[in-house]
Amino acid sequence: MSDQNYSYYEALNSEDTTTDFDFFKPSIGDKPPTIMQVLPALNSGGVERGTIEISKALVSSGWKSVVLSNGGSMVDELMDSGGVHVNLDIGSKNPLNWPNNYLRLKEAVYQYDVSLIHARSRMPAWLSLNVAKSTEIPFMTTFHGRHNDTNLLKKFYNSVMTRGQRTIAISKYIASEITQRYPIHPKQLSIIPRGVDTEYFNRKTVSEERINKIKANWKIPENIPIVMLPARVSRWKGHELLIESLAKLKDQLFFCVIVGPFDGKEKFKSKIEYLIRTHSLCSKVKFVGDCSDMAAAYSVADIVISASLDPEPFGRTIIEAQAMGNIVLASNHGGAVESIIEGKTGWLFEPRNSAALSDSLKNALTLTEHKRSIISNNAQEHIKEKFSTQLMCMRTLSVYSEILNLK
Template sequence: MPVILQVLPELVTGGVERGTIDVAQAIVEAGWRAVVVSAGGPMTRDLERLGVPHVCLPVNSKNPAVMALNVWRLARVIREHGVSLVHARSRAPAWSAHAAARKAGIPFVTTFHGTYTLGPLAVKREYNRIMTRGDRVIAISRFIVRHMRETYGIDERVVRVIHRGIDTRSFDPDAVRPERLIRLAERWRLPDGAPVIMLPGRLTRWKGQAVLIEALARLGNPQVRCLLVGSDQGRVAYRAELESLALSRGVGGQVHIIDDCDDMPAAYMLTDVVVSASTDPEAFGRVVAEAQAMGRAVIAPNHGAAPEILKSGATGWLVPPGDPEALAAALRQALRMDAETRRAVAEEAIDHMRTLFSKETMTERTLYVYKELLFGAPPLETVLLPDP
């Protein structure tokens, strides 16, 4: 029975952590054994419910001495649990996990989750390079494959593209009861019948909230409400800047900054158009996927992984990043859709997500990568969609 060890810095919150839990569950359901090593966090309770052992080690540390000790600690975990394969999901733990796996003579897998900062020093590039040293390297998008090729010269024969998976049972329009919509609409004081545009994401400049405010001003429709949903995480100056920008552009009464939302499926259902306006390319773009899973029309920037996830002209629109004129033009198109067109977009978007971007697809493909290394299975076909 294969035993798969996943290693990540912490189990607090985020896409990496959620993916770790999802894969651990799939391992258990396949009749294998899963083990997870991290520095701990509230999501360890999810592992407890699955009956998956969690070993708490300081693998979140970037201190070279601690990382060196972690090699010995992880080697002990590998021996005690009879680990067959190690899967590292972040750079600091990957250095220790790579050395421990090599000592044990077992396969080593990484998931390359983002572009990672490079900085002016070559040492940072070498620090990042550990994520390209797996016997298999899982890239969460073809955008990331291109980045690895251009930045690190990776041998693409070891790369497998596995997009992040959406929980299509939670992000399902039929699962959202009317009282959830009413509760949110009342909390956010949305007027009946007002068109709603939403940009989910923490308040940070590269998420493009200012671009959307500029586009809203050009839209010239005072009935529209614009929701910026996400915590400022202490960036009070940027929040004040956005509020001032909205007032100066004459849309102060239309823009609502909402600190957080504990029911994103309902939030998507309240929305006519979901916008991703990131000025920097995103490695995946969970908002683009979640919104389509809920049947919403999406407008996203034409860079990063968005062109892989969004079917432009069918489930939404791709626009040049940082271009408020183009964004305003796409918003006009989206808001003018009649009921039949909106229904067709919703059906196409939901089917697109359930077919190619579900949590089940992600976990099934990840376990297949393990089978390549453990049982000599034929290479996983990595091309899911035509190149954008």
């Protein structure tokens, strides 16, 4: 590492302007640490994206990155950026598979001379914890979401995420949930919010070609404010609440797109479509399905909504939309409270209250261009300063360094 004998957090607090990934590079002659991240699979999702981002940061810092999972669509990206992938169905809940998975995980730890195991899911964490104990290497976790303790057995199963040298919580909200439910020492807990790639989620880097493709595919009308709900179709994501809110604004000019997958949720999607018809909103609201180019999608939108009925553990779309300069409205609970500065970078509304969301929407739809520009600029600067991918990666590497006692 840098010959400065303080952590990245201390460097950051002292406003050290030289702090980038070079800060973590091993000194000449030192053996680079090897970090193994363990999760069920590497398909699309926030956990998987974070795993890839940390792997890239490790490689950029001169460390070695190993990811163990059951594979998926993101394996090529991992390997192309210098990470190593070990294929194993580590997330299997079949007890017959556990002995073999334990042995193969242990073999991989020895084969790649792993310095630390970082588990990102509960089943992989149990195996990783026991392998770490038997090989005498550090073990840590990231607590990505809310795990319901419906009974004592479930609570014990979930508790593995607090049994390492360190637990990362992705928000203050999740940290609070952890400390209320489990006997964890404050020094074991680090709060590291998710990050957003501010180069990718940047209006200046989105081409007109990409924007026009989205507009054409979704048949977006011109010269009308575009409202977007980016969320998988699921009851708790607030689709019904949004439709009820929009029904109160029929006299307002807007077009709403609901972006997100609905595989396995066709019945609920049909219920939402019926609600749309009932409120005579067919010409104003449209399901467009999943989207592989969310930066272009946000570029089409004016207002982005997070209407979750239950608290979001963090709320990735909220920081993505702010990074893009959208006007963001979100339920006033969970991680959203931490990433939106009320009235400055967006607005929070009372959860599960369609009238409150309707009022927030009306306010957003009637903003002057000057006010909209101020909110947009504030939001972009806020995300760059507090929620960038680079900052998230540096904070995580700092935790690795502290656990490994690197100087």
